[in-house]
Amino acid sequence: MTESSDIRLKRMPLNNGSGHIPALGFGTLIPDAAETITATRDALEAGFRHFDGAERYRNEREVGEALQAGMAVGGIAREDIFVTTKLWNTNHRPERVEPAFEASLDRLRIKYLDLYLIHTPFAFQPGDEQDPRDQNGNVIYDKGVTLLDTWRALESLVDRGRCRAIGLSDITLNDLLPIYESARIKPAVVQVESHPYLPETELLEFCKKKGVVLLAFAPLGHGMKPGLLEDPVISAIAARVGKTPAQVLLAWAVQRGTALLTTPRTAARARENFDISALPEDALNEINRIETRQRLNPVVTTGVPGFIARVS
Protein backbone atom coordinates (compact mmCIF):
# COMPACT_ATOMS: atom_id res chain seq x y z
CA MET A 1 0.00 0.00 0.00
CA THR A 2 1.38 3.44 -0.84
CA GLU A 3 1.50 6.22 1.74
CA SER A 4 -1.18 8.20 -0.10
CA SER A 5 -3.67 5.32 -0.20
CA ASP A 6 -3.06 4.33 3.42
CA ILE A 7 -5.19 6.73 5.43
CA ARG A 8 -3.42 5.69 8.65
CA LEU A 9 -0.37 7.59 7.41
CA LYS A 10 -2.12 10.65 6.01
CA ARG A 11 -0.30 13.90 6.82
CA MET A 12 -1.79 17.31 6.21
CA PRO A 13 0.27 20.38 5.29
CA LEU A 14 0.33 23.32 7.69
CA ASN A 15 -0.45 26.70 6.10
CA ASN A 16 2.73 28.38 7.40
CA GLY A 17 4.99 25.91 5.60
CA SER A 18 6.36 24.53 8.87
CA GLY A 19 5.60 20.92 8.01
CA HIS A 20 2.76 18.43 8.24
CA ILE A 21 0.38 17.19 10.91
CA PRO A 22 -0.47 13.46 10.98
CA ALA A 23 -4.24 13.19 10.51
CA LEU A 24 -4.57 10.44 13.09
CA GLY A 25 -3.86 11.90 16.51
CA PHE A 26 -3.83 10.54 20.05
CA GLY A 27 -5.44 12.70 22.76
CA THR A 28 -4.06 12.64 26.29
CA LEU A 29 -7.10 13.77 28.26
CA ILE A 30 -6.75 10.88 30.71
CA PRO A 31 -7.42 11.64 34.39
CA ASP A 32 -5.22 8.91 35.85
CA ALA A 33 -1.44 9.50 35.82
CA ALA A 34 -0.38 5.85 35.51
CA GLU A 35 -2.94 5.25 32.78
CA THR A 36 -1.66 8.33 30.92
CA ILE A 37 1.79 6.73 30.77
CA THR A 38 0.66 3.30 29.58
CA ALA A 39 -1.90 4.64 27.10
CA THR A 40 0.59 7.11 25.58
CA ARG A 41 3.24 4.41 25.18
CA ASP A 42 0.69 2.00 23.72
CA ALA A 43 -0.41 4.64 21.23
CA LEU A 44 3.17 5.30 20.13
CA GLU A 45 3.76 1.58 19.75
CA ALA A 46 0.54 1.14 17.75
CA GLY A 47 1.75 3.75 15.25
CA PHE A 48 0.34 7.07 16.43
CA ARG A 49 2.81 9.92 15.79
CA HIS A 50 0.61 12.88 16.73
CA PHE A 51 0.05 13.61 20.44
CA ASP A 52 -2.28 16.23 21.86
CA GLY A 53 -1.88 17.53 25.40
CA ALA A 54 -2.82 20.55 27.51
CA GLU A 55 -1.58 22.18 30.69
CA ARG A 56 -5.18 21.85 31.92
CA TYR A 57 -4.99 18.04 31.72
CA ARG A 58 -2.35 18.19 34.47
CA ASN A 59 -0.48 15.21 33.02
CA GLU A 60 2.10 16.76 30.67
CA ARG A 61 4.84 15.25 32.86
CA GLU A 62 3.46 11.76 32.36
CA VAL A 63 2.97 12.32 28.63
CA GLY A 64 6.58 13.54 28.37
CA GLU A 65 7.87 10.57 30.34
CA ALA A 66 5.95 8.11 28.18
CA LEU A 67 7.07 9.74 24.94
CA GLN A 68 10.74 9.80 25.97
CA ALA A 69 10.66 6.15 27.04
CA GLY A 70 8.67 4.98 24.03
CA MET A 71 10.84 6.89 21.56
CA ALA A 72 14.01 5.43 23.08
CA VAL A 73 12.68 1.87 22.91
CA GLY A 74 11.24 2.26 19.41
CA GLY A 75 14.18 4.21 17.96
CA ILE A 76 11.82 7.07 17.14
CA ALA A 77 13.30 10.56 16.68
CA ARG A 78 11.74 13.79 18.00
CA GLU A 79 11.28 14.95 14.41
CA ASP A 80 9.15 11.86 13.75
CA ILE A 81 6.48 12.84 16.24
CA PHE A 82 4.13 15.82 16.30
CA VAL A 83 3.43 17.28 19.73
CA THR A 84 0.74 19.80 20.62
CA THR A 85 -0.15 21.41 23.90
CA LYS A 86 -2.51 24.18 24.91
CA LEU A 87 -2.41 27.45 26.82
CA TRP A 88 -4.99 27.43 29.62
CA ASN A 89 -7.61 30.14 30.15
CA THR A 90 -5.85 31.57 33.23
CA ASN A 91 -2.74 32.39 31.19
CA HIS A 92 -4.23 34.59 28.46
CA ARG A 93 -2.48 37.78 29.59
CA PRO A 94 0.45 38.29 27.21
CA GLU A 95 3.04 38.38 30.01
CA ARG A 96 1.82 34.95 31.21
CA VAL A 97 2.02 33.23 27.81
CA GLU A 98 5.74 32.58 27.55
CA PRO A 99 6.13 31.30 31.14
CA ALA A 100 3.14 28.97 30.64
CA PHE A 101 4.58 27.77 27.33
CA GLU A 102 8.05 27.14 28.78
CA ALA A 103 6.56 25.29 31.77
CA SER A 104 4.62 23.01 29.42
CA LEU A 105 7.73 22.31 27.35
CA ASP A 106 9.67 21.55 30.49
CA ARG A 107 7.06 19.08 31.73
CA LEU A 108 6.85 17.46 28.30
CA ARG A 109 10.66 17.21 28.21
CA ILE A 110 10.95 18.54 24.67
CA LYS A 111 12.81 21.51 23.21
CA TYR A 112 10.22 22.80 20.77
CA LEU A 113 6.53 22.34 20.17
CA ASP A 114 4.98 21.47 16.83
CA LEU A 115 1.71 23.20 17.68
CA TYR A 116 0.56 25.49 20.49
CA LEU A 117 -3.15 26.17 20.81
CA ILE A 118 -5.17 28.65 22.82
CA HIS A 119 -7.29 26.08 24.67
CA THR A 120 -10.46 28.18 24.65
CA PRO A 121 -11.25 31.79 23.67
CA PHE A 122 -12.34 32.52 27.28
CA ALA A 123 -9.87 34.33 29.54
CA PHE A 124 -10.22 33.40 33.21
CA GLN A 125 -8.87 35.37 36.18
CA PRO A 126 -5.08 35.05 35.93
CA GLY A 127 -3.36 32.99 38.61
CA ASP A 128 -2.49 29.48 39.68
CA GLU A 129 -6.11 28.42 40.29
CA GLN A 130 -7.14 26.84 36.98
CA ASP A 131 -10.84 27.02 37.82
CA PRO A 132 -11.36 30.40 39.56
CA ARG A 133 -14.86 30.80 41.01
CA ASP A 134 -16.69 33.47 43.00
CA GLN A 135 -18.69 32.75 46.19
CA ASN A 136 -21.66 31.68 44.09
CA GLY A 137 -19.63 29.15 42.17
CA ASN A 138 -19.55 31.24 38.99
CA VAL A 139 -16.41 31.33 36.85
CA ILE A 140 -14.40 34.54 37.23
CA TYR A 141 -13.59 35.76 33.73
CA ASP A 142 -10.83 38.24 32.91
CA LYS A 143 -12.07 41.28 31.02
CA GLY A 144 -8.57 42.78 30.93
CA VAL A 145 -7.28 40.90 27.92
CA THR A 146 -8.57 40.24 24.41
CA LEU A 147 -8.12 37.11 22.35
CA LEU A 148 -6.06 39.13 19.88
CA ASP A 149 -3.67 40.21 22.69
CA THR A 150 -3.11 36.53 23.49
CA TRP A 151 -2.75 35.64 19.82
CA ARG A 152 0.00 38.27 19.39
CA ALA A 153 1.91 36.64 22.25
CA LEU A 154 1.65 33.26 20.50
CA GLU A 155 2.88 34.83 17.26
CA SER A 156 6.02 35.96 19.02
CA LEU A 157 6.69 32.37 20.17
CA VAL A 158 6.70 31.36 16.51
CA ASP A 159 8.95 34.33 15.64
CA ARG A 160 11.44 33.12 18.21
CA GLY A 161 11.38 29.54 16.91
CA ARG A 162 9.87 28.12 20.11
CA CYS A 163 6.94 26.48 18.35
CA ARG A 164 6.33 25.72 14.72
CA ALA A 165 2.65 26.49 14.42
CA ILE A 166 -0.15 28.05 16.45
CA GLY A 167 -3.90 27.70 16.51
CA LEU A 168 -7.11 27.91 18.48
CA SER A 169 -9.48 25.49 20.11
CA ASP A 170 -13.14 25.49 21.15
CA ILE A 171 -13.90 28.45 18.93
CA THR A 172 -16.87 29.13 16.67
CA LEU A 173 -16.54 30.29 13.08
CA ASN A 174 -17.90 33.71 14.12
CA ASP A 175 -15.18 34.18 16.72
CA LEU A 176 -12.49 32.73 14.48
CA LEU A 177 -13.09 35.17 11.62
CA PRO A 178 -11.84 38.38 13.31
CA ILE A 179 -8.73 36.61 14.64
CA TYR A 180 -8.05 35.11 11.23
CA GLU A 181 -8.36 38.55 9.62
CA SER A 182 -6.12 40.34 12.15
CA ALA A 183 -3.52 37.60 12.54
CA ARG A 184 -0.04 38.24 11.17
CA ILE A 185 0.60 34.49 11.51
CA LYS A 186 -2.64 32.78 10.51
CA PRO A 187 -4.01 29.98 12.69
CA ALA A 188 -2.69 26.68 11.28
CA VAL A 189 -5.12 24.44 13.18
CA VAL A 190 -8.53 24.80 14.80
CA GLN A 191 -9.43 22.07 17.30
CA VAL A 192 -13.15 21.57 17.93
CA GLU A 193 -15.61 18.82 18.77
CA SER A 194 -16.64 17.12 15.56
CA HIS A 195 -18.27 13.80 14.60
CA PRO A 196 -21.27 12.75 12.49
CA TYR A 197 -23.69 14.25 15.07
CA LEU A 198 -21.76 17.57 14.97
CA PRO A 199 -20.13 17.76 11.54
CA GLU A 200 -19.21 21.48 11.76
CA THR A 201 -19.54 21.64 7.97
CA GLU A 202 -19.45 25.42 7.68
CA LEU A 203 -16.31 25.67 9.78
CA LEU A 204 -14.72 22.82 7.83
CA GLU A 205 -15.46 24.56 4.53
CA PHE A 206 -13.88 27.79 5.78
CA CYS A 207 -10.84 25.89 7.05
CA LYS A 208 -10.38 24.05 3.74
CA LYS A 209 -10.60 27.31 1.79
CA LYS A 210 -7.91 28.90 3.97
CA GLY A 211 -5.67 25.85 4.34
CA VAL A 212 -6.40 25.62 8.07
CA VAL A 213 -6.54 22.09 9.50
CA LEU A 214 -9.73 21.28 11.39
CA LEU A 215 -8.69 18.93 14.18
CA ALA A 216 -11.73 17.00 15.44
CA PHE A 217 -12.00 15.95 19.06
CA ALA A 218 -14.49 13.34 20.31
CA PRO A 219 -14.59 11.59 16.89
CA LEU A 220 -16.13 8.56 18.66
CA GLY A 221 -18.60 10.76 20.50
CA HIS A 222 -16.35 10.50 23.57
CA GLY A 223 -17.30 6.81 23.79
CA MET A 224 -20.70 7.75 25.26
CA LYS A 225 -23.41 5.15 25.15
CA PRO A 226 -25.96 5.27 23.77
CA GLY A 227 -24.20 7.25 21.11
CA LEU A 228 -22.28 7.15 17.87
CA LEU A 229 -20.58 3.81 18.52
CA GLU A 230 -24.05 2.21 18.55
CA ASP A 231 -25.62 4.28 15.79
CA PRO A 232 -27.41 1.88 13.40
CA VAL A 233 -25.92 3.51 10.27
CA ILE A 234 -22.38 3.20 11.68
CA SER A 235 -22.94 -0.38 12.91
CA ALA A 236 -24.36 -1.48 9.55
CA ILE A 237 -21.41 -0.01 7.65
CA ALA A 238 -18.99 -1.61 10.12
CA ALA A 239 -20.55 -5.03 9.55
CA ARG A 240 -20.52 -4.53 5.77
CA VAL A 241 -16.85 -3.49 5.50
CA GLY A 242 -15.54 -5.80 8.23
CA LYS A 243 -14.36 -3.02 10.55
CA THR A 244 -15.46 -1.92 14.02
CA PRO A 245 -17.78 1.08 14.56
CA ALA A 246 -14.82 3.03 16.00
CA GLN A 247 -12.75 2.35 12.88
CA VAL A 248 -15.63 3.48 10.65
CA LEU A 249 -15.99 6.78 12.55
CA LEU A 250 -12.26 7.50 12.46
CA ALA A 251 -11.99 6.68 8.74
CA TRP A 252 -14.93 8.99 7.97
CA ALA A 253 -13.24 11.83 9.86
CA VAL A 254 -9.96 11.41 7.97
CA GLN A 255 -11.61 10.97 4.58
CA ARG A 256 -13.75 14.10 4.91
CA GLY A 257 -10.59 16.09 5.36
CA THR A 258 -10.20 16.62 9.10
CA ALA A 259 -7.42 15.52 11.39
CA LEU A 260 -8.68 13.85 14.57
CA LEU A 261 -7.88 13.05 18.19
CA THR A 262 -8.96 9.80 19.72
CA THR A 263 -8.20 8.43 23.17
CA PRO A 264 -7.90 4.65 23.31
CA ARG A 265 -6.87 3.66 26.82
CA THR A 266 -5.73 0.09 26.22
CA ALA A 267 -3.12 -1.38 23.85
CA ALA A 268 -5.79 -3.39 22.02
CA ARG A 269 -7.88 -0.26 21.39
CA ALA A 270 -4.81 1.72 20.35
CA ARG A 271 -4.11 -0.90 17.68
CA GLU A 272 -7.79 -0.97 16.69
CA ASN A 273 -8.02 2.83 16.40
CA PHE A 274 -4.83 3.05 14.36
CA ASP A 275 -5.82 0.22 12.02
CA ILE A 276 -8.26 2.14 9.86
CA SER A 277 -8.75 1.85 6.13
CA ALA A 278 -10.61 3.90 3.55
CA LEU A 279 -14.38 3.51 3.36
CA PRO A 280 -16.15 3.31 0.00
CA GLU A 281 -17.89 6.45 -1.27
CA ASP A 282 -21.40 5.13 -0.58
CA ALA A 283 -20.55 4.54 3.09
CA LEU A 284 -19.20 8.10 3.43
CA ASN A 285 -22.41 9.44 1.89
CA GLU A 286 -24.59 7.39 4.24
CA ILE A 287 -22.73 8.85 7.23
CA ASN A 288 -23.04 12.36 5.80
CA ARG A 289 -26.81 11.85 5.65
CA ILE A 290 -27.16 11.07 9.39
CA GLU A 291 -29.49 13.74 10.77
CA THR A 292 -29.00 13.39 14.54
CA ARG A 293 -27.39 16.52 15.98
CA GLN A 294 -25.71 16.53 19.37
CA ARG A 295 -22.98 18.58 21.02
CA LEU A 296 -21.39 16.61 23.85
CA ASN A 297 -19.03 19.20 25.28
CA PRO A 298 -20.34 22.69 26.23
CA VAL A 299 -16.81 24.11 26.63
CA VAL A 300 -17.30 26.21 23.50
CA THR A 301 -19.96 28.33 25.24
CA THR A 302 -18.29 28.88 28.64
CA GLY A 303 -14.61 27.90 28.51
CA VAL A 304 -15.29 25.35 31.26
CA PRO A 305 -14.09 21.88 30.21
CA GLY A 306 -16.97 19.48 29.68
CA PHE A 307 -14.95 16.26 29.90
CA ILE A 308 -12.87 17.15 32.98
CA ALA A 309 -14.36 16.58 36.42
CA ARG A 310 -14.26 19.56 38.83
CA VAL A 311 -12.02 18.94 41.80
CA SER A 312 -13.69 21.36 44.23
Ligand SMILES: NC(=O)c1ccc[n+]([C@@H]2O[C@H](COP(=O)([O-])OP(=O)(O)OC[C@H]3O[C@@H](n4cnc5c(N)ncnc54)[C@H](OP(=O)(O)O)[C@@H]3O)[C@@H](O)[C@H]2O)c1
Ligand atom coordinates in the same frame (compact mmCIF):
# COMPACT_ATOMS: atom_id res chain seq x y z
N1 LIG B 1 -9.97 21.21 23.00
C1 LIG B 1 -10.79 20.71 23.87
O1 LIG B 1 -11.47 21.42 24.61
C2 LIG B 1 -10.91 19.22 23.99
C3 LIG B 1 -12.01 18.67 24.62
C4 LIG B 1 -12.10 17.28 24.69
C5 LIG B 1 -11.10 16.50 24.16
N2 LIG B 1 -10.02 17.06 23.56
C6 LIG B 1 -8.92 16.24 23.01
O2 LIG B 1 -9.44 15.24 22.19
C7 LIG B 1 -9.02 13.95 22.64
C8 LIG B 1 -10.04 12.93 22.27
O3 LIG B 1 -11.31 13.21 22.83
P1 LIG B 1 -12.26 12.06 23.31
O4 LIG B 1 -11.69 11.44 24.53
O5 LIG B 1 -13.62 12.59 23.41
O6 LIG B 1 -12.13 11.05 22.08
P2 LIG B 1 -12.94 9.76 21.66
O7 LIG B 1 -11.93 8.87 21.04
O8 LIG B 1 -14.14 10.19 20.87
O9 LIG B 1 -13.50 9.14 22.98
C9 LIG B 1 -12.71 8.40 23.88
C10 LIG B 1 -13.62 7.40 24.55
O10 LIG B 1 -14.00 6.44 23.58
C11 LIG B 1 -13.75 5.14 24.04
N3 LIG B 1 -13.08 4.39 22.98
C12 LIG B 1 -11.85 4.63 22.44
N4 LIG B 1 -11.59 3.74 21.48
C13 LIG B 1 -12.66 2.92 21.41
C14 LIG B 1 -12.97 1.79 20.62
N5 LIG B 1 -12.12 1.36 19.71
N6 LIG B 1 -14.15 1.18 20.81
C15 LIG B 1 -15.02 1.62 21.75
N7 LIG B 1 -14.78 2.68 22.54
C16 LIG B 1 -13.61 3.33 22.37
C17 LIG B 1 -12.85 5.26 25.24
O11 LIG B 1 -13.39 4.38 26.16
P3 LIG B 1 -12.57 3.75 27.40
O12 LIG B 1 -12.42 4.90 28.33
O13 LIG B 1 -13.49 2.71 27.91
O14 LIG B 1 -11.28 3.22 26.85
C18 LIG B 1 -12.96 6.69 25.68
O15 LIG B 1 -13.84 6.80 26.77
C19 LIG B 1 -8.76 14.17 24.14
O16 LIG B 1 -7.92 13.21 24.70
C20 LIG B 1 -8.12 15.54 24.10
O17 LIG B 1 -6.77 15.44 23.69
C21 LIG B 1 -9.93 18.41 23.45
